[in-house]
Amino acid sequence: MLEPAYPIKTARLILRPFTQADLGALHSFQSRPDVARYLYWEPRTRQETAAALKDKITRSTLTEPGEYLSIAVELIDTGELIGDLTLSWTSREHASGEFGLVFHPEHHGKGYAAEAATELFRLGFDGLGLHRIHGRCDSRNVPSASLMEGLGMRREAHLRENELVKGEWTDELVYAMLSAEWKRR
Structure with missing residues (x-):
């Protein structure tokens, strides 16, 4: 079970549960x-984003495999929502999980995704006790592949x-990290 101690602060970011107030910013990307x-979905209408947000709001803890965390990423300096993190608990038996993220393109290339993903890995490895976390991306998505390699x-x-x-x-490209690799970072 994982109940993160929100908000989680990094040098430049706040990671927190989504709220209804995030609709406009989430829809903006x-x-x-x-x-x-x-991604598997087409650009979303405001109504589709609202439906996705409704689900995200309920995903702030992990109690059993098959569930996922959905975490909002905001800038400390401005309070602006810039990203969306996901950590899925895929198996208790194999102590495995999968991560994903989506960031507003205006904030690409500034290290925010790596900063946020590092905290997501900390939650998965140190908080939930996962043995392995993997991530996947379309092979044409060079920035995502580079991010995973950089992590x-x-x-x-x-x-x-x-x-x-x-x-x-x-x-599709598949990347992974083991808990022993995480500890050696």
Whole structure:
């Protein structure tokens, strides 16, 4: 079980549960074609974003495998919502999880995603006691692959045309980190 002690503060960010007040900011990036390009969903309408937010608001703790955390990322300096983190608890038996993140493109390239993901890994490895956390991305999504490599994750697979996404066969990259690797960072 994992009940994070919110808010979680880093040097530049606050990680916290989502609230209804996040709708406008969340929609500002979920509605963008460049954000949805490598995701399973198309750019969202405000109504679709509201439905996604309603679910995110209920996802602030993990009590059993199959659940996921959904964490809002805001800038300390401005209070602006800039990102969305996810940590899924995929298996109790295998002590495994998966992480994902989506950030507003105006905040790419500034190290915010790595800063936030590091805290998400801390929650997974140190808080939940996971043995392995993996992440996946479309092979064309070079910034996501670079982020995972920069976090110290190891590329474990390049799956050729393994998924039909938005009518197109896509390659997928799989990265992972073990708890022993996390501790050695």
